[in-house]
Amino acid sequence: MNLEPPRGMRDFFPEDMIIRNWIFDIWRKCAERSAFQQYDVCVVENRELFIRKAGEEVVDQIYAFEDKSNRELALRPEMTPSLARLIISKGRALPLPAKWFGIFQCFRYERTVRGRKREHYQWNLDIVGEKEVSAEAEVLRTCLSSIEAFGLSSDIVKVRIGSRQLLQELLEKLSFNQNHFMDACMVLDKKGKVSDDVLKDLLVEKDVSTEDIDKLFKVLEINSIEDAEKIVGDSSTALNDIIRLLTLMDASGFKDYFVFDVAVIRGLAYYTGIVFEAFDVKGRHRAIFGGGRYDKLLESLGGESQPCVGLGFGDVVIYELLKDENLLPVEKSSVDLMIAYMDESSELLAVKAASLCRKNGINVSLGLQSQKPKKIFTNANKIGSKFVFLIGSKEAELNSGNLKDLNSGDQEVILVTDLSQKVKESLEKQ
C-alpha cells in the first residue's frame, strides 16, 4: 500500500496549515480591505465549460471523469470560466462593476516541476464591468498590498507590464503582415528563454518573411514607453492606458514594482488589453502572479459582453519564494491556555473551567485525562500554550487551581471563576 499522495498532490499537516492559513489570511484581508467580495464555486464542473474556452489542446490536462449517470465532469483547471458562469447566470441583477475574490483549489494534469504541481490554491481577484484602466490599477494595488504584507518589496518582486493591443499597434505601424500576428506572439513569449537565432529559425519555419522578422526584432528592441511612442505616436489608446496605469500605480505607492516589457503576452486565448506578470528579481521562480484584461470572454461563453480584468496568484511559487527569502512566519500556536488536572476527582472542575474560558473567547487545550505535572508542562510547551491552569486535589477542594505564565514562570492560585478574566487581562498585556 503506497501511503504517499498521488503525484503532484499535497498533504497539509497541522504545521503546514499554519503557513497555509497565514498566506490565505493575508490574501483574504487584502481583498477585503479593497472591498472585494468573496464568492465560491463548486470544484467539479461540467467538462464542456472548459473545453469550450480552452480548446482541444488543454483537454488532456484536465482531470475529467464520468459520473454514474454518464455526465461528463471535470475538476476545474482554472477559475475564469467558473467566474464567467456565475456572472452570466446572475445576469442584469448583478450591480456593476463587481469586485469579486476567492481562494480556489485548481487541478491540472501536467508534468510536475518545481513551483508547479497538479493541484494548487489560487487567489483570484476580478473586476467585472469596468472598461477603464482604473480596474487594472485596483486589482494590481490590491495584489501588491499582499506582496508587501508577505514582507516582500520591489527589490525582490517586479511586475512586467505589457499590452497585447499595443503589440498589435506596433506591428501594424511597421506594416507587419497581420496574418502572422499569432506567430509573432508565440515568438515574443519566448524572448529571453531561447537565443535570438533560435527565435529567427522559429519564425522562418512559420513562413514569416525576412522583412517581417526584422520588424519583429525592431519591436523586441523597444525597452521603454518612449521608444514605443516613437512608433505608435502619442495618440495610441493602448499606450496611453499603460501610461495612465503607471500614473495610478505611482499614486498608490507601487511605482517601483513596474517594468514596461513589450514582450509580455500571456494567455493568447482571451486576454485583450493590458497583461502583466510578476517575477522574482533573481529569476529563480516561475511567475508569482499574472493577469490582465479579458473583455471578450463573457460573450464567447454566450453571455452579455462585459469588460473584465482579473489576476491569479498561486500558493506554490509564493511559498517557495518566501522560503528562499526567509520570510515564512515562525510557527505560532493559537493556544492561549492549557487546563489540566492531576487527579480524576478534579476532572469535572477542569471541564467547568475550560467551558467558562472557551465561552469567553480563550483558546483552551483541555487535558483529556489526569496527568503528572511534568507531562502537563511538557505538553503545554509543545503545543505552545501561553498559560497553564493546573488543578490538584488541594486546589480542587477550594474550587481553584494554579495559574502559571509559561513565559515568566510566575504562578498563583486563583478561583476557577476568576480564571477567564485573569487570563484575558494577561493576554491583553502581551
Place this chain on the structure above:
RNA sequence: GCGGGUGUAGCUCAGUUGGUUAGAGCGUCUGAUUGUGGUUCAGAAGGUCGUGGGUUCGAUCCCCACCACUCGCCCCA
C-alpha cells in the same frame, strides 16, 4: 514527452570495494525529579536500506523496470 541526479530511522544524512547483529545527530518515549516545563544526564523504542524483478552461495550495495522527488529541455500558462 526527452535527458541527468537523488531515494538508508519521523527529519537531516553517514555507511557497506557484495558477507553474520546497518550507524550518528535531531526528534519521540521512559527515568533521574511519585505537585511544575524550556537546560542537563542516563536509557529505550523506531529500518520491507523507495517498490518489483534479475545476476549471485549470498544484494541495501551490481543490472533492469517501475514509483516518488529534483534539475535541465519540450510543451504550456
